[in-house]
Amino acid sequence: MKGVYLVTDRSLCRNRPVSEVVLQAVRGGVRFVQLREKDLATRAFIEEALAIRKVLEPFAVPLIINDRVDVALAAGADGVHLGQTDMPYRTARRLLGDKAIIGLSVETWTDVEEAQALDVDYIGASPVFATPTKTDTQKPWGLDGLIKIKAATRHPVVAIGGINASNARAVSEAGADCLAVVSAICSAADPAAAASELVNLMKGAGSESRGT
């Protein structure tokens, strides 16, 4: 896994439909989309997932559902992202099968170590920086934490929490395989341009140290 990873938040989309922001984001180069809905009824969540799956299909961008394995199964999504209070990883794998993308948030060092025994597709280092969009989290990892995680884990690392154009390069250089963003794209006046800028910052990361 490599690239910019969008996590949706309808409340941050400035009254634009989530599907419209997602479309702009993938046009701008987003490589993964996680649909996160904490307040929708199940049926509406499934309908939203089906609509966004249609948006993503032409781009071959996988759709990952936050928490809800039932919604992922119903909508034929590509996988789920699990937090530490969501369904246990092994149960989700059993229900979704080998091909599903399953990511797991790591908020403590114990989480990082426990993930070593699991065939997760990535770990989500959360939060890298303090963020107003998600407040039920442990203390931020910071860039130092991210470096430490990257050195210790066998999994791709998706960094999330407070990432935007001002720190994207530093987060990439600290070892993040993916930059996950919420407001940096959802709230942008031009989500495609915002996505594209992040993609370019990732590409640039580490170029100096490679001597170019």
Next chain:
Amino acid sequence: MKGVYLVTDRSLCRNRPVSEVVLQAVRGGVRFVQLREKDLATRAFIEEALAIRKVLEPFAVPLIINDRVDVALAAGADGVHLGQTDMPYRTARRLLGDKAIIGLSVETWTDVEEAQALDVDYIGASPVFATPTKTDTQKPWGLDGLIKIKAATRHPVVAIGGINASNARAVSEAGADCLAVVSAICSAADPAAAASELVNLMKGAGSESRGT
């Protein structure tokens, strides 16, 4: 389907664990248990479902999960109860298989008619009477509505909403195959005695019209 059907509500259990109230209820003769949790994180909901499944197994009482097909699959529950904003019936059937018990709430006459085309295991006539425990519902069916539903539907009818010992016999006589209760058992000082009383009221229903 026939008998008293408990729908849990942890906030009404008077600080007793839900599993304890469930145990007492099945000792009192409850034949179906629906676990309803609207605020628990997925992992805690699954753990609760597994614990209650263990309580029910010796009694051969099926465990039905409200709304969440993922929790039902993860916990090996016997089925789900679906409201009109939950997962569509056919999707749930596809995910849960032929043997699962799947019930569907009917709150309008259109819902009753649409359920005729579905192989649901029961319809939940909701609410029969106005109730403080669930406020996001259509207007109550009343006993007249229940008689009309029973005459029109091919499915077993589970009546829910405001049912207690004072009206249980009347609801049974109006055609309910199951009496679903929340507070009448969850909030009872003695849930086993409350369940037993409802069971007896159901048994007595219609006995006079059968000439005994």
